[in-house]
Structure formats: C-alpha cells, structure tokens
Amino acid sequence: MSTPTAFTLPGLLPELEVVRKDFPILERTLPGDRSLVYLDSANTSQKPQCVIDAMVDHLERHNANIARAMHQLGAESTEAFEQARADVAAFLNAPRVEEVVFTKNATEALNLVANTVHLQPGDNVVITEMEHHSNIVPWQLACERSGAELRWFDLQTEGEDAGRLDLAGGDARGVIDENTKVVAFTWVSNMLGTVNPVRELADRARAVGAISVVDASQAAPQLPVDVQEAGVDLLAFTGHKVCGPTGIGVLWGRYDLLAALPPFLGGGEMIETVRMERSTFAAPPQRFEAGTPPIVEAVGLGAAVRYLGDLGLENVRRHEEAITRYALEGLATVPGLRVLGPGIDAPEGRGGAIAFELDGVHPHDIAQVLDSRGVAVRAGHHCAKPAHARYGVQSSTRMSSYLYTTPSEIDALVEGLEYTRSYFKLG
Structure with missing residues (x-):
C-alpha cells in the first residue's frame, strides 16, 4: 500500500486541509489524547461551521x-x-x-x-x-x-x-x-x-x-x-x-x-x-x-x-473515488478481511461506504477495538438485512468516507484492523 502524506493523493479535494478546518468537530481529541478519525459519514455527516x-x-x-x-x-x-x-x-x-x-x-x-x-x-x-x-x-x-x-x-x-x-x-x-x-x-x-x-x-x-x-x-x-x-x-x-x-x-x-x-x-x-x-x-x-x-x-x-x-459536487465525487480506491487497497492487505460489494476494480462504480467482514471477529468487537483507538466506524446490519442475508452474514463492519477524509485516516483504520487481529490473536 502506498503511503501518501495526509493531503497528497491524486483526486483529493483541492485545499483539503483548509476544507477540514470548516468542520470544528474534526479538531477534537478523544480519551487517551487520540485524534478523532471519523469514518461513519454514511451514517451521518459532520457539519461545517457555516451550517x-x-x-x-x-x-x-x-x-x-x-x-x-x-x-x-x-x-x-x-x-x-x-x-x-x-x-x-x-x-x-x-x-x-x-x-x-x-x-x-x-x-x-x-x-x-x-x-x-x-x-x-x-x-x-x-x-x-x-x-x-x-x-x-x-x-x-x-x-x-x-x-x-x-x-x-x-x-x-x-x-x-x-x-x-x-x-x-x-x-x-x-x-x-x-x-x-x-x-x-x-x-x-x-x-x-x-x-x-x-x-x-x-x-x-x-x-x-x-x-x-x-x-x-x-x-x-x-x-x-x-x-x-x-x-x-x-x-x-x-x-x-x-x-x-x-x-x-x-x-x-x-x-x-x-x-x-x-x-x-x-x-x-x-x-x-x-x-x-x-x-x-x-x-x-x-x-x-x-x-x-x-x-x-x-x-x-x-x-x-x-x-x-x-465545493463542487464533481470535486467531491473525485475525492470520494480517490479515497475509496485507497481504502480498498488498504483493506486488501489485511489477512482474513472480505469486502462485501464491488471491489478495487471499480471504485468509480461505488460510493464511499465499504462493508466488510474480518474472519474470527464479530463486527461489534471490531468497532469497539477501533473506537478505543479513536476510529469511528459502524457495526451491525446497517438497516439492510436482506442484503446481508444474500451475502450469508448477519452483520458487518462499515467504514464510510466523505469530503473531509484523508489518506492518513484510512491508514489509521488499516492499522487499527491489524491491531484488532493481534488483539484477538488471529496470527
């Protein structure tokens, strides 16, 4: 997986660092002096100061x-x-x-x-x-x-x-x-x-x-x-x-x-x-x-x-495609992880929500371990039980990016998933 700096990935919103400052909640820290990594925007997006x-x-x-x-x-x-x-x-x-x-x-x-x-x-x-x-x-x-x-x-x-x-x-x-x-x-x-x-x-x-x-x-x-x-x-x-x-x-x-x-x-x-x-x-x-x-x-x-x-919705779309591709590449490096839905071959044909399974770990446990590291994701059936049933699973973990998501936040997710594997002694 490539390792760009926080704001340098082709396709990201111009002046992403400035855009992030529009969202005051992104500057807060969590217990343990951890920075908030918000990857639950499909659930609800954060609000800019102008709103x-x-x-x-x-x-x-x-x-x-x-x-x-x-x-x-x-x-x-x-x-x-x-x-x-x-x-x-x-x-x-x-x-x-x-x-x-x-x-x-x-x-x-x-x-x-x-x-x-x-x-x-x-x-x-x-x-x-x-x-x-x-x-x-x-x-x-x-x-x-x-x-x-x-x-x-x-x-x-x-x-x-x-x-x-x-x-x-x-x-x-x-x-x-x-x-x-x-x-x-x-x-x-x-x-x-x-x-x-x-x-x-x-x-x-x-x-x-x-x-x-x-x-x-x-x-x-x-x-x-x-x-x-x-x-x-x-x-x-x-x-x-x-x-x-x-x-x-x-x-x-x-x-x-x-x-x-x-x-x-x-x-x-x-x-x-x-x-x-x-x-x-x-x-x-x-x-x-x-x-x-x-x-x-x-x-x-x-x-x-x-x-x-x-901002321009075309710019937002390009940003989501770039972050989604980077996230799919990162998730592919985690042993035992399966993405539910379109894969890396078609990031332009999917949105920023990525649901996945990690062998041997319940989605709620994944979400709790990630939360202990400041990474916010969603776990459950996401009000889409028939789709989960089609995949033969009861629930999944879901990360979802948005216009303020950075590559370094995706890195934090992948590192958190690697930590989750070691925490549950998955080898």
Whole structure:
C-alpha cells in the first residue's frame, strides 16, 4: 500500500486541509489524547461551521413561525425557509421550486409516497434486494393494504458483478411488466456502496407506465444529482448526510405527479379551505407540509447544499473515488478481511461506504477495538438485512468516507484492523 502524506493523493479535494478546518468537530481529541478519525459519514455527516452559524443566527435573530405571522420576524423566517427550498431546488436542478417538499427525513419522504400512490389488486411494485429498510418496509405495507404484489431485483454476490443488481438475468427480465406501477430503488447502496444505473431503471419504469422512486440518501452527499438528467419521477434524500442537520429531509417530485397525489398528513398549512363537511387542499408543496415545519433545520440544509455547491459536487465525487480506491487497497492487505460489494476494480462504480467482514471477529468487537483507538466506524446490519442475508452474514463492519477524509485516516483504520487481529490473536 502506498503511503501518501495526509493531503497528497491524486483526486483529493483541492485545499483539503483548509476544507477540514470548516468542520470544528474534526479538531477534537478523544480519551487517551487520540485524534478523532471519523469514518461513519454514511451514517451521518459532520457539519461545517457555516451550517452551524446559519442555524444559530436564525434562532438568535429571526426565529418565528412561517406563513402565518404578520410581523417582521415572521416575514424574515418565511423568507429564509423558502430560500432554503430554492437552494435545494438548485442543488437538484429541479425545473420548479414548488417541486421540493420538506419532510423530517428521507424515511418520511418515502413513506409519503408509499401512502399516497394508488395501488390495487393486480398491480405490482418493484424494489431491490439492496434497499435500506426505509425503501422496503413502506412498500411491503402498501402492498399489504392494497393487495398489490411486491417484487424485487436480486443482488449478485459472486464474480465480477458482486454487489450489483441482476438486471439482465433470466429471472430479471420479467420483474417489471405491464402491471408494474412503481419501481423504487436506491441510487447508491448504504451497505455496499454500489452505484446503480438510475437512468436505465427510470427508463424501464417509464416504458411500462410506472413511476420511478429513488432513494438518493447516499447519492446526494457525493454525486451530482440532476433530477432532469436522471429522468426520475420522485426522489428522496435526507439532510444530515449532506452536511446539514438532522430532522429535515426532502421529497422532490415532478410537479404534475405531486399535484395528482392526495395529502399524506392533515392539519394546518396544507389546506385550501376547511368546512365541517369537507376540506380542500393546497397545491404542492404545501399540500404535503402539514403543521409547523422544521424551520431552522431547513435553514441549515440550505446552508449545507450551498456549501457543497461551492465545493463542487464533481470535486467531491473525485475525492470520494480517490479515497475509496485507497481504502480498498488498504483493506486488501489485511489477512482474513472480505469486502462485501464491488471491489478495487471499480471504485468509480461505488460510493464511499465499504462493508466488510474480518474472519474470527464479530463486527461489534471490531468497532469497539477501533473506537478505543479513536476510529469511528459502524457495526451491525446497517438497516439492510436482506442484503446481508444474500451475502450469508448477519452483520458487518462499515467504514464510510466523505469530503473531509484523508489518506492518513484510512491508514489509521488499516492499522487499527491489524491491531484488532493481534488483539484477538488471529496470527
């Protein structure tokens, strides 16, 4: 394994050392005077100072409810909230600002769709075996309610296509048919890092009159996400993985499709008028934003996507590819370690999440030993139990890099894994 200095690896973000200083948490030390090595960004990303400052400023100077207060603070708060919507629309290259719906997270956004799309007996919904539970369970429930059939594309675990969907095999050809109403799939797997062919899947859905629903929670942080170029119908992502706060998510949808969907939740601000006999509802996006929304969280999200826009998502993508390749090379040197998902031959075809097994050591033990050395990773099923089952494992350890990850942090992970092997006397 090559040994570059902390900030010298081809493809890294320009001025990475300066970028890291934007994230105050990266400067903290842990017990034992160990530096924090944060490799859990697929779980939640760290926040730059500009996001923290934007949220504090809003709370200190502009805090008020939106769209209902007729005073100066109310106007300022409403303007900030709607500016955040415009920032997200620009981030996604959405044709209309009104196509951006704020939710509390991607899970709520996907549930919104699964609860409002009309399904009936004879219909089918197609998902994949690599989905996060948030894009499995809502469709299971929707099919149980409606009598529709749930289908899925299998995950391949062997050969050069390991970690990728079987989209061309004999069984795969009939998964989408004339009765398919929804094709829901992840853009980037949170467990395997696999980047799926979004345009191909969206086109296959459109060819049979189905709508495509994309979970972009892992794509939005690290890829340029252009909803027009992708050709998708509905797309969800969450704020806390794109350098923004928790408690805020996004559902983007084609305006004509959103306008045809019924409300998901009832209450204030989603109505046109209310009478005792019946109510009528506002146009999108307000139709889907019942009650007081996550105002300061939206402000933080707006600051986060502006920050990513200033860095350039193409630059972030190149950085992730470089770090991912370096990580895969390093992990390959650890005896008894198996990467789950696409390997070193295709780092450009995967995201920064790398799940792995280490023979003879439980993932939770690996995570605890690494944590004792200041290295933060995740252990468990990563809300992707079907994908783990396909690989024949119950759980795994997952490292996940991001725009602030350095080669020296990957070195610390590899050294920590070598220490783990010696700690458990694996030879």
